Amino acid sequence: MTAAYELSRTPELRQRYALTVYQMGWRLGGKGASGRDTRPGYGARILEHGLHVWAGFYDSAFRMIRDCYGALDRPAGTPLSVWYDPLRPEDSAFLPHHCVTVEERHEGDWVHWVAELPETDGLPGDTEESLPNPWELMQTLVQASIGLVEGSIRWSSDDDDDDDTSSGPIGWVMRLLSRQDGSHGRRLGEALAATIKRAEGAADADKPIAKQLRSSYGKATHNWLAPAILSLMHHAEAEVAAHGGPLGELVKYLHDFLMEQRRLSDGVSAAWRRVWLLTDLMLTHVRGMILDDVVSQGFETINDIDWRAWMKKHGAREETLDSALVRGIYEYVFGFEEGREDRPSLEAGTAIHGALRLVLSYKKAIFWTMQGAMGEVVFTPLYQLLRDRGVRFEFFQQVRSLELSEDKSTIDGITIGVQAELKSADQDYDPFFQVCGIDAWPSHPFYEQLVQGEDLRERQIDLESPFSGWDDVGRRELRRGEDFDDVVLGISRGALEEICGELIEHRQGWRRMIAKVKTVQTQSLQLWLKPTRRELGWHAPETILTAYQPPWATWADLSFLGSKEDWAPGMVGSLAYFCGVMPTMTPDGDARDFVYQAEAKVRDNARRWLDRHVEHIWPDATLPGSSGLDYSLLIDPENREGVARLDAQFVRANVNPSDAYVLSVPGSSAFRLAADESGFRNLFLAGDWVKTSINAGCVEAAVLSGVAAARALSSHRTTRARDRSVA
16 A cells, blocks of 8 residues: 555656556455444444554654645544644544553562653654664663653652652662772772773863763762763764773673662562663663674674573573563564464564664654544545545455566566456445444445345355355456556565465575564454443553453553444443464364354453453452453443353454464564565565564554555656556
């Protein structure tokens, strides 16, 4: 979609290219597709593949969606008429979200760590994708980490007497570091003095800063550490390449010394524990990035090792490696091979780069929530604008294979399976219906528009699943020079083996990519409940929570979406979205039974989890004497009893190959193919499996690859009156 957007951006491009998008099934979006429940009594509720929120550093994705909403110029006063307007939140497609919760395991109990991250300047998409270099990110990390440490005390509920950082844990740590008596103080003083001396010789203009640091060293102030290290980092960048230089020694000493003090302090409170954790994380990463020369070599230089293993290598303590913050990042990217929580797998460079950008380079808010289904907020406006630009969309067209030319240098043909035929050959498929003033995608095709509609309805065929048991009703053979000139392959990584067999056979790069870039199956659960969030017992702000008990390690309160569904007033008090990885399942026997078995497994996972683990997040949602959910609180239009009401909720097993989430396992990014690295002259690649500056499964990576594919195609193609391109 991004490639089509970029290739049709201007009148000149629209004159040059004739664009056709071939789409299996009845809706756009892939893993981001959504549908509405069309059954009577079910409120035209939103049904998603999982939980979707956009991070505040998604500059390229937001730039495109902002431009798209601006070009459509929808009338004010209608839902989703503007991408974001603080004066019109009821019309906005996105709203900022500041509250994040991670779940800590402490002394056998789960503990909420709730943080409202501060609002920053600007809006995502104000500029092109921002790419701070490792050195800039490392300096920002030092500054932000000190703020997070102080913030952890400010937000603590069990250490109210520690709000004054000069007398609380921060002040204690800083005073401990400031003592000049004893071997620790002497070693620290020598390291600091040596670094300051070299800094003075390197930058005359900054001598006053160095003098100030030297003169203030030894005083019992609580705020000297961050500016000291930042100033030293400012002067020492050139020295880092020489195996860290004195700055590396200083950070290593500080880290070891602080963690020794942590070892000696037992029974610390939540605020103290978080101080130590954040300090360990901060100094582990600064230390490792210096000693492994990430500054000059880039994050890719440490991608051969798992993130947790890399942190352990650079001195991180076990409690840090198992902490909620670390587990939360793995959960955020579904970073578990074969869907097993005991097999965390995430390459270090990609993890650090992504986490630092998530936390340190967001605009306004760390996350932005969509005020409707993702299909409606993202893919509906893109579809409508691209149609206005003359882009053709052909639904119910599933790509079966790409064929090479005789010399194996070019895509010569594309075989497409026709899944269903339109009754009216003179009209395109109309994909929308109206829900609360929103152009929405249904959760199934509009059968009345299809020749095979009644058969599809009766057999409940899912045209997005290869396990549906439905045979193509026809085949199309597209030929180069007649039907297309160039191809943008925007199909998900999980579906490529079958489609790209000939490409894999004839290019080593494809074979390596298929072998190294892995995917994982995921599962999702949506609950509609009568009580509000507070009535369920969650009294913190509306939040996105992660690092909790698998398989539903991540929960988001998306109750605001109830106003975008067609329920009776006051019927829905809250909406809860859960998601997590799913241990890999493969068909064994009848393919369609496989999907039913997978969905039954997810429903069983939901029931067992709700019976055992819901009390911690919703303490008022349980029956007396029980830790499990009171199922009578679930909304069921069919008024079933007890646990049977769970059947009215929505579960999804993402076992279709195209639904699999793309992982960043150690060593895999090096084998990704860039948008212009297909190895075939007229084939360009797009998707979150393509090599970009992120190399992780997310919207921003997909958009970056689409932009790169469009640019590569444009620069490759010689001037013609009209080029035929296919996505």
